[in-house]
Amino acid sequence: MAERDFRKKRLDRGIKARSDTIFAVASTKEILYLLAPRFVPVAILLLLPLFLESYWNKVLVYACIYGLLALSWDFLASCGLFSLGQSLFFGLGAYIAGALNYYFHLPTVVTIPVATLAGGVLCAALLSPVMRLRGVYFAMVTLMLPLLLMKVVETTGVFGGTHGLSSLAGFPHEMLAIYLAIIGFLVCLFLFRRIMNADYGLILRAIRDDDRSVMSGGINIYWRKSQALFIAGAAGSFAGALMTHHYQFVGMSTFALDYSILPVAAVALGGPGTFAGAALGSMILVPLSEALRALGGLRIAIYCGILIVSIILLPEGFFHYLARKYHQFERIEKIK
Amino acid sequence: MEAAEHTTKQPNGAGDILLSGKHLMVFFENALALNDLSIEVRRGEIVAVLGSNSAGKTTLMNTISGLIVDMKKKEQRRGGVRITLRGELRYKGEEILTLKPSERVKRGIVLSQERHPIFRDSDVLENLKIAGYLKRAGNLKERIQFVFELFPVLKKLRRRKAGLLSGGEQQMLAIGIALVADPELMLMDEPLLGLSPLLQADLARAIRDIRQQGITVLVTEQFARPLLPVIDRGYVVENGMLVFAGTRDELFDNPEVRAAYLGM
Amino acid sequence: MSLLIYGLINSVILALYTVGFSLTYGISGIANFAHGALYILSGFAAWTFMNAAGLPFWLSGILAVLISAIIGFVFYWVLLLRLRGIPLAELIVTFAAGVAILELLTWKGFYGIRYSLPVLVRGGVEIFGVGIDYQRFIVLACGVFLVVGLWLFVHHTRIGLAFRAMAQNERTALSIGIESDWIGSLSLAFGAALAAVAAMVVLPLGVMESTIGYEVLIYALAVAIVGGLESTLGMIAGSFLIGYGQIAAARYIGAKWMIIVPLAAIVFVLAVRPSGLFGKFKELEERV
Amino acid sequence: MTTSSNEPILRVERLKKNFGGVLAVYDVSFELKRGEFLGIIGPNGSGKTTLVNLITGFVRPSGGRVLFKGKNITGKMPYKIADLGIARTFQMVRLFYNLPAYKNLIIPLCSSRVRRMRGGKYGEKDDEAVDLLDDMGFERDSYVPYKQVGTLPHGYLKRLDLARAMALRPELLILDELFSGMSMSEVASTLPLIEKFNREGLTIIMIEHRLKELFRVVDRVLVLNFGEKIAEGTPDEVMAEDEVKKAYLGIDVEIPPDPGTA
């Protein structure tokens, strides 16, 4: 009976309550409280390449690439477009950059920006006929589209067919690639967060919740969705273009399922809706996957196992959990 | 507080205590949705719970029907809002506060939820058939027939997908579903919502018919005039607390209740 | 003529791939991305029973179906219970579970050219000048049986109706006494069992290897979506469209277009009819 | 009714809609003058909501035309129609449950219509939204405008929905069962608001089952039954018609008390 009279109570930390209204920030402690979770990870990420050996730097690039894809996924998801086809964005960017370099010998300073923009436009154009779809249906179409393009490349043999295009221009220095990836990743992260918190993002989120209702507010949801597709597509294409030049190779496997599923897994692990979750997720997943490489054959199975266990234990996602622990505490309270 | 202890004089014909809730408390995280609420329903009665918006009517219904147990479980699994339940809830003398909804349906407590959540993708007839899940064949046909008699419109619409029905039609169906599930204690959460005046009156009559079949009814409303003629007793809930309890006449005579819940 | 017959067979195979997936999805709203993995897993399970334990094929087959069903059941209670209602997590977890199964199989060496299940009856006949082996007849019969059976089951049995109820509105289902977790886990078990049954009749047509798992998943998704996710009729239509489309493409355009057809069909059908050929989802969703 | 000097703001001509075999709206025509307040009543399933959906573009008509300010808007996309100045509320409220109440108003405030009406500029949207809510009776200093919609009581949502429709600065406002699910006191406080809008020149169509309140405000009533218009006129005229009584009656029907309990 005794324990029935008690219950756990969740409360915001005092410092959060105070610093929520940003004008009231007074002490350095409060400023630190607000800024630390943002700046410490960024600083770590920026300094890390200087201390890592070349192989782990490659892994870091990989993590940023997946991070970009995860961010782009999360961005689309924020406006109700659940995609299972990040590899479409990735592959388009990769192929555009690769083809520009291979056939026209354009340098990376041209191919990467062009691939980013053209990739975004192309993604929006390709997906605009199916923008009306919602939920699973959109997910499935996006899942199929890259597979379709992959088969098209395989069947028609364009862009080198199954062999792909190799010996493309690389980056003059390893560090350039690394910092390009990291900075692209960070810019996306903070840009997306900013967009989503602005009125523009508000509308996107509202479209996710109830597009009929948004329409009744006189907003052209299809145009907005196309814009969202462009933004997400550009982020994904940037990742693809970067990868192409980093490995000096592009092939049909850039449309592979891995590039679609892994980012989603990263978001599921980190927690959707905040971008920080997506970023965190990919920063956990990719290095984990590489660390497991030493295990050989069982690697993927163990990797999946870890993924499953962590999602089951924290269905809300790492980030949400951490954020809650950071901002709130619990205490036992007696019920009157 | 006093109101909670206050037992009204029993209208004739009412039987033993079917359901009694004592000191019910429900927290959604730190918000108190039901605050020390006590309620009692006797067999064969029609009892109304009146309250304005967010008074806690739905929470009370969910607590009695057990849906809240399920909500609690789900929220817990994914670390969402924490729901805390306290108090005592007895049905035919048995403590049921933590019982699963399906167990409660087996014991005869069936809820018709507010704002008509029906099985959108099935047609009307199938909706009613599904409702007979716990009833082995037998009188399923009869019960469906009863619902059709109650709401002749539904019979006409029986082949239409439920999700395409109009708001009012869906409301009728929602009530029909609960009826087919063969309740002993029928909980109705805002059944009048969206019904035309004609149908509101019909429903009030129907509730009386239902009682005649031996079903006890607990119904919530914000605007109770159409129901007034048929109820025996009523409770008034505000902010999760009981503020008034009384027979129909007592409710009718109380000027505040009249103004707030009867529109007179 | 052979186009007609083999198109039919191909369609039925696709329907068999899909039946389990769409059952599970239709009931509990869980897109079981481990479907393909369960399919091939049961194939290997049957192979193991036959070759390691020396059981006859029919017995191994039944055991494999049972095992698959149990795995599906366990999936629900172990993996999905805490994640119900978070589609993203559900999807990733089932997919990860599927990949884990496939990888484990591969790691165990179930990859290569030595694995195949025997056909029930060897040989074949010629109909209208088209040679068909008996196994393909079995596939045909089994497909028809399962699809019809499924429809009857879902629409005319108590559990079937409860399944449908769960699929549509869990809260209301609860309030009329349907146990959501029980039904949910049954749905996974049923879906997994159906995947296994399909495996038992379809796999003997070729050899087995773990990557078939992905293939089956993609086909199942394709069919389910083209048809509309929640309708049996849609599933049939979807498999026919893609099944015949493939064979016709192989015949008239070039065999390598075979795989492109289902993918293109999905994109096309959805662009034109956003909820699949027979899906009512959209219409319902847009009712304001 | 038709006066050339006073061009109707909305004209519905022989509007039809059938869903498969179901005739939801059949051959409905009516006109609405600027500033008029029209009530639509009818039994459940008589096609009221469908009629609204037809006008606002959520459903494509199978026949007939809708003219808004003389312009044909039949079959246009909902956002285009909203952009022209027709705002609506929904029978089952459709708001954004994860957003704070005032943020819900930002969405219409972001539309190009509002920008046009403000002379090509957006204002301080947050302030504007809070102002609007203040007008609607959700006081600026109370917690309500800042609270998540999902945690607000249902009656508030209905009013919020109204506020959202008003944020679009419409010329025609369509209310679909605004009062259902509102408590007496809320109805009492909302009704004058609507009247005020109407006095200020807003044209309003209101669907309602709560006749007593409806009849207090409307100029004219249209009665639908089985998708057809069966009557039109002032409330008194309409209620006097037999057909209406038969289909819809039951205003204030008193049920004789149950002999068992009385």
Added chain:
Amino acid sequence: PAGAAKPIVIGVPTSLYTPFGRDGLKAVKLAVEELNAKGGVKVGSEKRPLKVVVADTRGGEPSTPVHDALMAYERLITKEKPDAIVIGAFRSEVLIASMDLVSKYKVPQLGTIAQSPGFQKKFMKDPKKYKYLFRVTTDALVDATYLNNTLDILKNKYGLKTAYFIYQDTLWAKAFSGLMSKHCKKTGWKQIGFDGYAAGATDFSPALTKAKDEKADLIGMVWDVPLGAGVFAKQYAAMKVPALLIGFIPPMASPMAVKTVGPGVEYAMSIEFPVGASLPLKKLPKTVDFLSKFKKKYGSLPEAAAVNSSAYDAVFILAEAIERAGTLDPDKLVAALEKTDYKGVSGRIRFNKQHIAVFGTKDPNETGVCVIFQWQKDASGKLRRVPVYPDFLAEGKIQLPPWMKK
């Protein structure tokens, strides 16, 4: 003691998912074991043992990310620091993409699986840069020559006239079967089709019906992914197409074919490239020796009828080159490798200018060789693989199925 010496590390980055990769690895381990039993390999004056480290580049399907395979490659090279690499990538695109990587880190590589002609092309673009790369196995050109010669025999001696070709739609297989198709056209066969199927195809009825309707005498097929090949093999057997099957179809070439495909394999003909991959040849004792060792160690013959003997040979070629070079320095090792002249299981191996092992059809003492075999019933009625071409390896004659004799 030899144990104290620092081992020579041999890296094996390959697709362990494919039977080719798995069996190849087994062959490499077998060779290493043999060498270590003899005390290892002499580097300068010191005998050093060999050690194998493996990196899995995952699946053989074109849809497995190349980047991931390259990561595995790079990790192997930078972490394990192998002195040389054998086997190498399975998929052509991975091989080609990895060429830059391998030459960047200067690790000599003896590739034994991927056969793409893209290798030569890329090699010739910058022979200096890519000099670390060698290929120890055949390529499509050689394989096709064997089959073409067999086609000639079938036409001239057995009177077959109509041919139909099916290939798995990848560059390698298309090039391979294209060579056969071209040859047929040149030599007066009637060709009724040349169709590509996707690697994962699950139904071949269109092809088989076509072959049947248009009365093909021969179906030529090239396919390296087991999946589609298995369906084809079974469907071919089930549909009773009266045409002789010839080409490269792993499930039908494998020693386990009788079990997987069933009695339908009778009369099917296949190439094994190079010799000794899974079929012991009486006339080449080395193949018998290698395969019996293999069977003894692993319990059964290799599954895949291709490239295993190359992997085995590659280790010995490497060991020999190291001993000749007397050092593990990559550039010196490459120079020594270029001078390889080694008589191994698959014949005599020398490298040409493009670092490709020379294969021919004439004499195993001059070049590496392949073999064509047919599934035939022996006296006891058991199905066996009988080498039928070239003559210096043949143990029997080609048999036509009874239903084809007119």
